[in-house]
Amino acid sequence: MVILTMNGVRVQAEEGSTLLEVARFYGIDIPTLCYHDELTPYGACRLCMVEVDDGRRTRLVASCLYLVREGIKVKTHTERVMKGRKLILELLIARCPNSKTLQDLASKMGLDKVRFKMENKDCILCGLCLRMCAEQMGSGAIGFVGRGQKREVVTPFREASEICRNCGACMYICPVVETQCRGIKSPGELCNSCLIITPQCSEKYGQVMCTLDSCGACVEKEKKIV
Amino acid sequence: MKKIRTPQGLEALQNSLLQRRDSNKSCVRVCIGTGCRARGSVVVAEAFRNEIKKQNLEIPIDTKQTGCHGFCESGPVIVIGPREIFYQRVKLRDVPEIVSKTLLNGEIIDRLLYVDPTTGQKVLYEHEVPFYEKQRRQILANNGRIDPTDILDYIAVGGYQALAKAITTMSCDEIIGTVEKSGLRGLGGAGFPTGRKWRVCHKVPGDVKFVIGNGDEGDPGAFSDRSLMEANPHSILEGMIIGAYAIGANQGYLYVRAEYPLALKHLQIAIDQAREYGFLGSKIFSSGFDFDIKIIQGGGAFVCGESSALVASIEGKVGEPRAKYIHTVERGLWNEPTNLNNVKTWASVPLIINNGADWYAKIGTEKSKGTAIFSLVGKVNNTGLVEVPMGTQLKEIIYDIGGGILEGKKFKAVQTGGPSGGCIPEELLDLSVDFERLTEAGSMMGSGGMIVMDEDTCMVDVARYFLDFLQYESCGKCVPCREGIKRMLEIVTNIAAGRGKKEDMDLLQELAETIKDFSLCGLGKTAPNTVLSTLRYFREEYETHVRDKKCPAGICKDLIEYFILEDKCTGCGACLKLCPQQAIDAYGLTHTIDPAKCIKCGICRDACSFEAIMVK
Numbered sequence: 121m122v123i124l125t126m127n128g129v130r131v132q133a134e135e136g137s138t139l140l141e142v143a144r145f146y147g148i149d150i151p152t153l154c155y156h157d158e159l160t161p162y163g164a165c166r167l168c169m170v171e172v173d174d175g176r177r178t179r180l181v182a183s184c185l186y187l188v189r190e191g192i193k194v195k196t197h198t199e200r201v202m203k204g205r206k207l208i209l210e211l212l213i214a215r216c217p218n219s220k221t222l223q224d225l226a227s228k229m230g231l232d233k234v235r236f237k238m239e240n241k242d243c244i245l246c247g248l249c250l251r252m253c254a255e256q257m258g259s260g261a262i263g264f265v266g267r268g269q270k271r272e273v274v275t276p277f278r279e280a281s282e283i284c285r286n287c288g289a290c291m292y293i294c295p296v297v298e299t300q301c302r303g304i305k306s307p308g309e310l311c312n313s314c315l316i317i318t319p320q321c322s323e324k325y326g327q328v329m330c331t332l333d334s335c336g337a338c339v340e341k342e343k344k345i346v
Numbered sequence: 347m348k349k350i351r352t353p354q355g356l357e358a359l360q361n362s363l364l365q366r367r368d369s370n371k372s373c374v375r376v377c378i379g380t381g382c383r384a385r386g387s388v389v390v391a392e393a394f395r396n397e398i399k400k401q402n403l404e405i406p407i408d409t410k411q412t413g414c415h416g417f418c419e420s421g422p423v424i425v426i427g428p429r430e431i432f433y434q435r436v437k438l439r440d441v442p443e444i445v446s447k448t449l450l451n452g453e454i455i456d457r458l459l460y461v462d463p464t465t466g467q468k469v470l471y472e473h474e475v476p477f478y479e480k481q482r483r484q485i486l487a488n489n490g491r492i493d494p495t496d497i498l499d500y501i502a503v504g505g506y507q508a509l510a511k512a513i514t515t516m517s518c519d520e521i522i523g524t525v526e527k528s529g530l531r532g533l534g535g536a537g538f539p540t541g542r543k544w545r546v547c548h549k550v551p552g553d554v555k556f557v558i559g560n561g562d563e564g565d566p567g568a569f570s571d572r573s574l575m576e577a578n579p580h581s582i583l584e585g586m587i588i589g590a591y592a593i594g595a596n597q598g599y600l601y602v603r604a605e606y607p608l609a610l611k612h613l614q615i616a617i618d619q620a621r622e623y624g625f626l627g628s629k630i631f632s633s634g635f636d637f638d639i640k641i642i643q644g645g646g647a648f649v650c651g652e653s654s655a656l657v658a659s660i661e662g663k664v665g666e667p668r669a670k671y672i673h674t675v676e677r678g679l680w681n682e683p684t685n686l687n688n689v690k691t692w693a694s695v696p697l698i699i700n701n702g703a704d705w706y707a708k709i710g711t712e713k714s715k716g717t718a719i720f721s722l723v724g725k726v727n728n729t730g731l732v733e734v735p736m737g738t739q740l741k742e743i744i745y746d747i748g749g750g751i752l753e754g755k756k757f758k759a760v761q762t763g764g765p766s767g768g769c770i771p772e773e774l775l776d777l778s779v780d781f782e783r784l785t786e787a788g789s790m791m792g793s794g795g796m797i798v799m800d801e802d803t804c805m806v807d808v809a810r811y812f813l814d815f816l817q818y819e820s821c822g823k824c825v826p827c828r829e830g831i832k833r834m835l836e837i838v839t840n841i842a843a844g845r846g847k848k849e850d851m852d853l854l855q856e857l858a859e860t861i862k863d864f865s866l867c868g869l870g871k872t873a874p875n876t877v878l879s880t881l882r883y884f885r886e887e888y889e890t891h892v893r894d895k896k897c898p899a900g901i902c903k904d905l906i907e908y909f910i911l912e913d914k915c916t917g918c919g920a921c922l923k924l925c926p927q928q929a930i931d932a933y934g935l936t937h938t939i940d941p942a943k944c945i946k947c948g949i950c951r952d953a954c955s956f957e958a959i960m961v962k
Contacts, residue, residue, distance in 0.1 A: 162823075163866060164824045164866070165825055166826055166864045166866070169863075169864055180863055180864065185669045185671055200863070204826075204860045204863055207826075207856065208825050208826055211830060211833060212829065215829060236836070237836065245822065245823075264822075266822070267647060267649065267665075267819070268817055268818040268819060268820045268821070268822050269822070269828070269832060270822075271822030271828070
C-alpha cells in the first residue's frame with residue numbers, strides 16, 4: 121500500500137493504481153473524456169490533469185496515467201487546474217457544440233461563454249472508439265489517420281473494413297455522437313440548463329417554478345404572477 | 347583481416363596512415379556539404395581531379411571531398427593544404443587556374459580570397475576569417491578535414507581511440523562517471539544531464555537495452571545535426587558505441603529523417619566500414635561486448651524528433667508521444683530500458699573520453715558545459731554553422747561571427763530554438779547563450795536554430811508563420827496542443843488582418859499559458875513560446891495592429907497600401923509591365939497604383955530601380 125495526500129487528506133492506495141482511480145475511489149470527481157475503466161489510458165483529453173507535489177517540484181500531470189507514489193501531495197481542483205480544464209472544455213465545445221456530454225460538463229464546471237468561432241464537427245478525437253475496437257472487440261478496424269489539424273478516425277484507406285463486424289461498440293462508447301443536446305436554440309450557444317443538481321425551486325420556493333424540458337433538464341422559469 | 351582487435355593495432359594503423367600521408371603534400375579539400383553542393387561543389391571537385399590528371403603533374407596532389415565547413419554563405423569553399431589556403435565561391439572556370447597557379451607555383455589568386463567586410467582586408471587562411479575566429483569548433487572540428495566516406499581518414503585524425511581507451515582501460519562506472527563529471531548535457535535542446543541519464547539506464551535491471559541516436563532534425567532553418575551526420579558520421583558512431591558499452595546495450599538505432607539523403611548515405615557507409623574494421627559487431631576490441639547499429643528513416647513528421655514519438659515510430663506505430671511519467675531510460679523501445687541522445691551529444695562523448703572530464707568542464711558556464719552549435723540564418727551577412735562555447739553573448743554570435751545585419755539594416759529580434767523557441771529582442775542582445783539564460787528569456791536552446799530578423803520583420807507575422815507550421819506538425823493527440831494552436835493561429839491571423847479586438851491579446855495570453863501547462867509532450871509545452879515571447883517583448887506591435895489597424899513593419903497585407911512617390915517615379919514603366927493585376931496606371935508622367943486592384947504582392951517594389959514605390 122502506498123500512502124499519499126490527496127486534497128490535504130492522507131489516503132491509502134494500492135501500488136500500481138493511477139491517481140484518477142484513487143481519486144474516484146475516494147469520491148473525488150475528476151472529469152474525463154478519453155478515459156474508460158476497461159481500456160488502456162491514453163492521456164489525450166487533458167481534463168483529468170491534477171497538481172502533484174513530489175517534494176522537489178509541483179507540476180501538472182494527467183491523473184489517468186500517473187501512478188501513485190509514496191508521499192506525494194495531490195491537489196485535484198486548484199485554481200490553475202480549474203482554469204485550464206475550463207479552457208480545454210471551451211476549445212472542445214467550440215469544435216463540437218452539439219455534444220450533450222460536453223454541454224453537461226460545461227454546466228457542471230460553470231463555463232458560460234465560448235470565445236472562439238464555432239465549428240460543427242462530430243468527433244473530439246478522444247480515441248475511445250479505436251481502443252474499444254482493438255482492445256475489447258479484438259478487431260482494430262479503425263485508427264487515427266493524419267496529424268495535427270488533419271487527424272481523423274477512419275478505416276484503413278477509407279474503405280469498408282473487412283474485419284469490422286458492425287458490432288457498434290465504437291458508437292456505444294463514443295462520448296460525443298450519443299444523444300445530441302437539444303437545449304441549444306441557436307448554433308453555438310451554451311445550453312447551461314442541464315445538470316442543475318439542486319432544483320432552483322427547492323431553494324427559492326415561491327419565486328420560481330421549475331419544469332422539465334424536452335431533454336430532461338430542470339429549467340428555471342419565473343413564476344407568473346396571477 | 348582488417349579487423350582491429352587491440353588499441354596497439356589501432357595506433358599502428360594510425361601511424362602507418364600518417365606516414366603514408368606526407369604532410370608536405372598538396373591537398374585540395376573541396377566541401378561537398380549540402381550548402382556548397384547546391385552551388386556546384388561536386389562538379390568543382392570532379393574538375394580538380396580531371397585537371398590534375400590532365401596536367402600530368404609530377405608532384406602528387408590529393409583531392410579530398412570533405413563535409414561541411416560551416417561557412418555556407420561563401421560556398422563552394424576549398425582549402426588547399428599544406429598551407430591551408432582558403433578560397434571561397436570557387437567556380438568551375440577557376441579550377442585550371444588554381445591548379446596551375448596555386449598548386450604548382452604557390453601563387454595566391456587574390457580574387458578568390460575572402461574579404462573581411464569590416465576592414466576590407468583579404469584573408470588568406472580559414473582560421474583567420476572572422477566567421478571562424480571567434481568560434482570554438484570541437485564537435486565540428488574535423489568536418490572540413492576528413493572525407494566522411496573514408497574511415498581511414500577518421501582513424502588518421504585519432505578516430506576510435508576514445509573507444510579503444512574506454513573499452514580496454516575503463517569500467518562502465520568510470521565511463522559514466524567521466525561523462526557525469528564533464529557536465530555534458532543533452533544537445534538536442536532539452537539539456538538533461540547526459541551522465542545522469544546513462545547512470546539510470548545502466549542501473550535499471552534488464553538483459554536487453556537499447557541506445558538511440560536522434561538525428562530527426564525537423565526545425566525550419568536548423569541544419570547542425572545534418573551537417574555533422576554528413577561530414578563526420580564516425581564521431582557519432584564512436585560515441586554511441588562507447589555509450590552502449592557503458593550502459594550495457596547491444597543494439598543501437600540511428601533515427602534520421604528521410605529528407606536527409608546524404609546523411610543517410612554517409613551514415614550507412616560509416617556503419618559498413620565500422621563493421622569491416624571490427625568497431626561494430628561481436629567482441630569489439632577483443633572484449634565480450636557486442637554491438638551493432640541500424641538506421642531507421644523518419645517518415646517526415648516533425649513530432650518524431652520527440653523521444654517517445656521517435657520510439658513509437660521505430661516500433662512501427664503512429665509517431666505520437668506518450669506521457670513520460672515512466673522514463674524512456676526505464677521503459678522505452680519495446681518496453682526495454684532505452685537511452686536516447688541527440689547525435690551531437692553522442693559525438694561529444696569521444697572528445698570527453700580522449701581529453702578528460704576536466705577539460706570539457708572548463709568550457710562553458712557554471713551549469714552549461716561545452717559548446718553549443720547554432721545554425722545561423724536569416725538577415726545576417728554570414729550564414730552558416732557556428733560552434734561557440736556555452737555562455738557566448740548573442741551579440742558576439744550575430745555581429746562578430748555573423749558579420750551583422752544584411753544591408754546595414756537595424757536588428758529587431760533573434761529567434762532561437764526553432765518554431766517552438768521564442769523571439770529575443772535587442773535589449774537582451776548581451777544575453778549569454780546557455781540552457782538557463784535562454785529559458786529565462788522565454789526562448790530555448792532547442793535544435794540550435796538561430797533566425798535573425800531585421801527591422802522589416804513584423805512580429806505578429808512571425809508568430810503567425812510558426813503557429814501555421816505547428817498546427818500541421820502537432821501530432822493532434824492532446825486537446826490543448828491541437829485545438830489550442832489552431833485557435834491561437836485564428837486570433838493572430840485576425841490581428842494581422844486588422845480584425846483584432848482589444849480582448850484578443852488577453853485570450854491569446856491565456857491560451858498560450860494553458861497550452862504550455864496542459865500539453866502532453868515537449869512540442870505542445872513549447873509551442874506557445876513564439877506567441878508568449880512576442881507578446882512579452884513586442885506587445886506594442888500587437889497593439890498597433892489591433893488599435894490603429896496598422897502594421898509598422900509593412901508586412902501584413904491587409905493593413906498596408908502600396909503607393910508611388912511622385913517625385914521619385916521616372917515613369918519608366920518597369921512596374922507596370924510586371925504587375926499581375928494591371929493595377930498601375932500610367933496617365934501623365936508618373937504612375938499611380940489603384941488600391942482596389944492591388945493585391946500587395948510587392949512585385950512592383952522589387953522591380954523599381956528608383957525606390958519610388960513605398961508601403962504605408
